[in-house]
Amino acid sequence: xxxxxxxxxxxxxxxxxxxxxxxxxxxxxxxxxxxxxxxxxxxxxxxxxxxxxxxxxxxxxxxxxxxxxxxxxxxxxxxxxxxxxxxxxxxxxxxxxxxxxxxxxxxxxxxxxxxxxxxxxxxxxxxxxxxxxxxxxxxxxxxxxxxxxxxxxxxxxxxxxxxxxxxxxxxxxxxxxxxxxxxxxxxxxxxxxxxxxxxxxxxxxxxxxxxxxxxxxxxxxxxxxxxxxxxxxxxxxxxxxxxxxxxxxxxxxxxxxxxxxxxxxxxxxxxxxxxxxxxxxxxxxxxxxxxxxxxxxxxx
Numbered sequence: 209x210x211x212x213x214x215x216x217x218x219x220x221x222x223x224x225x226x227x228x229x230x231x232x233x234x235x236x237x238x239x240x241x242x243x244x245x246x247x248x249x250x251x252x253x254x255x256x257x258x259x260x261x262x263x264x265x266x267x268x269x270x271x272x273x274x275x276x277x278x279x280x281x282x283x284x285x286x287x288x289x290x291x292x293x294x295x296x297x298x299x300x301x302x303x304x305x306x307x308x309x310x311x312x313x314x315x316x317x318x319x320x321x322x323x324x325x326x327x328x329x330x331x332x333x334x335x336x337x338x339x340x341x342x343x344x345x346x347x348x349x350x351x352x353x354x355x356x357x358x359x360x361x362x363x364x365x366x367x368x369x370x371x372x373x374x375x376x377x378x379x380x381x382x383x384x385x386x387x388x389x390x391x392x393x394x395x396x397x398x399x400x401x402x403x404x405x406x407x408x409x410x411x412x413x414x415x416x417x418x419x420x421x422x423x424x425x426x427x428x429x430x431x432x433x434x435x436x437x438x439x440x441x442x443x444x445x446x447x448x449x450x451x452x453x454x455x456x457x458x459x460x461x462x463x464x465x466x467x468x469x470x471x472x473x474x475x476x477x478x479x480x481x482x483x484x485x486x487x488x489x490x491x492x493x494x495x496x497x498x499x500x501x502x503x504x505x506x507x508x
Contacts, residue, residue: 263290281311288320295485297324315344315351322354327495331362349378353388353488360392361495368392380411383418390425391461398465402426417441417451421458431459446484453482457489460496469507473500 266287270280288303301324304317322337338355341348356371372392376385386408394401406426412419420437423429429437438451460475479493 259290259294263287266290277310281307281314284310285314285317288317292320293486295483313344315341315348318344319348319351319354322351322358323491326354326358326361327491329361331358334358334362349375352378353385356388356392357488357492360395361492365392365395369396376408380408381413381416383412383416383420383422386412386422387418387425387458394465415441418454421455424458425462434459449482450484450487453479453484453487454489456482457493457496460493460500464496464500464503469500469503473497473504476500 266283269275270283270287275283284303284307288300288307291297291300291303301321304320307314307317308321318337318340322334322341325331325334325337335355335358338351338358341351342355345351352371352375356368356375359365359368359371369389369392372385372389376382376389379385386405389408390401390405393404402425405422409419409422409426412422417437420429420434424431424434434455438448438455442448456475456479460472460479463469463472463475476493476497479489480497482490484490
């Protein structure tokens, strides 16, 4: 299970499915695995024309169709998800806000708004949004992930660990959940967090891509091995770009832990260059990059 805060299929009145992205051109990763040198080693994923077609259909439906408030809220939400998937965050936010005016109990929309508040550093508003999600849908486990991240960036790490522990326990076989629990717990105690990660590794899905990244964190796999694994078992054209987005982000977090700030900045730029806007790793790569730039300035 990936930490993709996304909707992959949008239902329009005819019930048609759309692909949100076209194929990615993906050259080989690093020539030297220890020297990124700010190179762009993956072409960005480009949205294909079907996104524009779907948006046009949704615009027409919202403009001319007779809809109930609940139906109109859903179409605003669906359009917001598409805007979010191509990086048009302001337009997405407007649609999510409109959806909530029409249907105030739409938990999914609150979840997106909470993510945006976190990215903008408006942590109190983020906490309120995620609290709202869990009040409306107590089993919405990704709200624990997202609130945990907000608490982490908001310097409330004890509460962040509790949320991330709850998220991990929702699916202990998921390597992404183990990784995020580690990232947050390691802020307080790296050695203890790594011991816990090693224990959790025993219960992870052995062949999963996320487990490969966990093995990198545990020192079992090298970066070269992670890049090699990223090419295996791909099921759709842009999956390689998605995996690189994730790998770059987690490599960056490890580099930050090791105080290798320039290397971390390079990896974060590469994660952003993939244009996988709706991945949690892409969402917070910019937040991390701003922090790393501050650390680099402080060391000059």
